[in-house]
Amino acid sequence: MSKKVTRLKYTRGIKGRRWEAVFSKRVSCWRNEVVAVGIAMLCACTSVVKVDVPPGQEVPARFQEAPASDDVQVDLANWWNEWSDPALAQYVVEALHANTDLIIAQARVREARALAAITESTRYPAISAVAGGAHGFGEMRHPLDGYDDSLGLDSYGSGVTASWEVDMFGRRSSDAQAFVQMGKVAQERLRGTRIAIAGEVAKNYLEAQGLMRRFELLCRRVSTLHELQRYLDARYRGGYVTKYDLSRVHEQISAIEAGLPVLSSDIAVRRRRLAILAGKPAQEASPLLAPVPFRVPSAPTGEIPSTVLERRPDVRAAAASVRAQAARLGSAKAELLPRFYFTFIGLDGRVRFDGLPTLLGSGGLIGIGASLPIFDGGRIRSNIEANDARLEAALANYDKSVLQSLEEVDNAYGERRALDGRSKALNKTVRLSRLNAREARRLYDGGQRTLQDVLAARIDLLRRQDELVQTQTAQGLATVRLYLALGGGWANNGDAASERYSGDDVKVKSHAEMQPTSR
Structure with a gap:
């Protein structure tokens, strides 16, 4: 003094x-x-401990599979509305308000914020x-x-x-900063949970819709095969067809009828899963509405890697983990002072x-x-080494999340484009099969074809329609995966009713700001 x-x-x-x-x-x-x-x-309470963090993963300028940009605007924050299906939107909203995983994630956010406040109080x-x-x-x-x-x-x-x-050398402030960053990790995981829940709801709903459409087509196919069976049975008694022809129809009927209970069970599984996602007992699952006409939204355009990485909660959480571990390393180094x-x-x-x-x-x-520590048997130095290794692992995990995100987006775009092409080709095939069925009926009415030809053409049309339904369902699921890969499903606008937690939201930063920084 x-x-x-x-x-x-x-x-x-x-x-x-x-x-x-x-x-x-x-x-x-x-x-x-x-x-x-x-x-x-x-x-004197300023930190003099510096932690140098290596630069993160290099990010490409564009995606390989993404379509060119157009003027169509997509609401990624509420991507399920792009289907224009009120039932789907209602299922998602109910799940985002009552899902138990979301409540658990919300509690973990509150816990992380309380721990950050405790650590801050030690300063x-x-x-x-x-x-x-x-x-x-x-x-x-x-x-x-x-x-x-x-x-x-x-x-x-x-x-x-x-x-x-x-806190002369910033040990306490580094500890507080580490817990603040872990609070951000918990918040990003809450957002990731919200995205996953919305995706799970859409997946089960679209699968249920596709299964119900298939069930209806298979029932119509069985009915047509029974009609063909009766026709062939009459011709068999007249000696016009062989028993082999009759047995083949029996085989097709048995094979389809064997799959119908499985389809019915799969539909019930999706119905109960939708109830669980909405926080209800499976026994209280509501009946599913009749399938609506198929519609799949267009793939989002104009997406670039940097904006996707800014939006993805898993990448944001990994970046916050790096900053938290860098703060822990700074605290460990301050133990020497x-x-x-x-x-x-x-x-x-x-x-x-x-x-x-x-x-x-x-x-x-x-x-x-x-x-001032003089001798501790190497405890402080070993703790520094351990935290340095944890920082290296956190940075590698950040790089891994970036690489996986970029891979998922291109894979989702590629899958969606491939299914779009298959759906287009199958639509053309269905149109041709429908024309053939009409032509067979016309020829039958003119006495140029038998009823067997008419029924065979109708069965072929139903088979092609079944293939199209399966492809359309896969097309819808690929679209859901694309929205999830793009990080859609949350908005940085204080959407507390959907995210089920209050408080100020983390500001969306540029990709450069998302990179782990030095202290």
């Missing part, structure tokens, strides 16, 4: 007022010193109020005359204590002895200390 402290002599007067006056004078003399020490320590002084009292009694006897003399003691005291580890402590105790009390004047007084104690 720059100012010389006058050493005060502790004196006790006969009367308590004298004792109190002396200590009041001392406390006033220490006040300026306490303020000076506090200001000096506050000014500041801890102040406590203390108070207490005591009563003592005793009895003295003279060994000769048996004279008794009872003595009593009463004391009361109260005061304030304060302790503070001055001195620690400074500041303590204060201020008391005011009263002591009364029977037969003596009551003593009143107040006083205080100010302490400043420092500690």
Whole structure:
């Protein structure tokens, strides 16, 4: 301290007022010193520990499979609305409000934020109020005359204590920063859970729709085969067809009928799964509505890798994990540096002895200390090495998440484009099969074809329609995977009703800002 402290002599007067006056004078003399020490320590609370983080994964400028940009705007935050299916939108909204996984993720966000607040509190002084009292009694006897003399003691005291580890080299602030970043990790995982739930709902809904459409087509196919069976049976009795022809129809009917219970069970599985996703018991699953006409939204255009990586919660969480581990490494390095402590105790009390004047007084104690590790068996150095390895692993995990994200997007675009081509070809095939069925009926009506030809053409049309339904279902599921790969399903606009947590949202940053930075 720059100012010389006058050493005060502790004196006790006969009367308590004298004792109190002396200590009041001392406390006033220490006040300026306490303020000076506090200001000096506050000014010194800056981190000098630097952690260099290697640069992250290089990002390509464009996707290979993404279509060229057009003027069509897609609402990625609520991509399920692109189907224009109110039932699908209702299922998603219900799940985003009541899903148990979302509630668990929300609780983990609150836990992470509370832990960050706890760690942040260690950077500041801890102040406590203390108070207490005591009563003592005793009895003295003279060994000769048996004279008794009872003595009593009463004391009361109260005061304030304060302790503070001055964050001179940023150890505490690094710990706090690490927990803040882990809170962001939990928040991004909450967003990832929201995206996954929306995708799971859409997947089960579209699969159920496709299975119901297939079930209807297969039932119509079985009905047509039964009609063909009756026709061939009559011709068999007349000797116009062989038993082999009749057996083939029997075989087709048996094969299709064997698959119908499985399809019905698969539909019920999706129906119960939709109830579970909405936080309801499986036994309370609502009946599924009749299939709506097939529609699949166009693939989003104009997406580039940098914007996708900014949007994907898994990449954002990995980047926050790198920043958290860099802060932990900075805290570990700060363990090599001195620690400074500041303590204060201020008391005011009263002591009364029977037969003596009551003593009143107040006083205080100010302490400043420092500690520097000299020998710890290599514990601090090993902890630094461990945290450095964890930082390296966190950065590798970030790079891995970036690479996987880029792969998923191109794979999803490629799959969607391939299914678009197959769907287009099958639509053409179905149109030709429908024309053939009409032509067969016309020829039959003109006496140029048999009923067997008509029924065979109708069965062929139903088979082609079944193939188209399966392809369209796969097309819809590929679209869902594409939206998930693009990070769609959340908006940075305080959508608390959908994300089921309150508080300020993390601002969407550019990809450069998402890169782990040095402290």
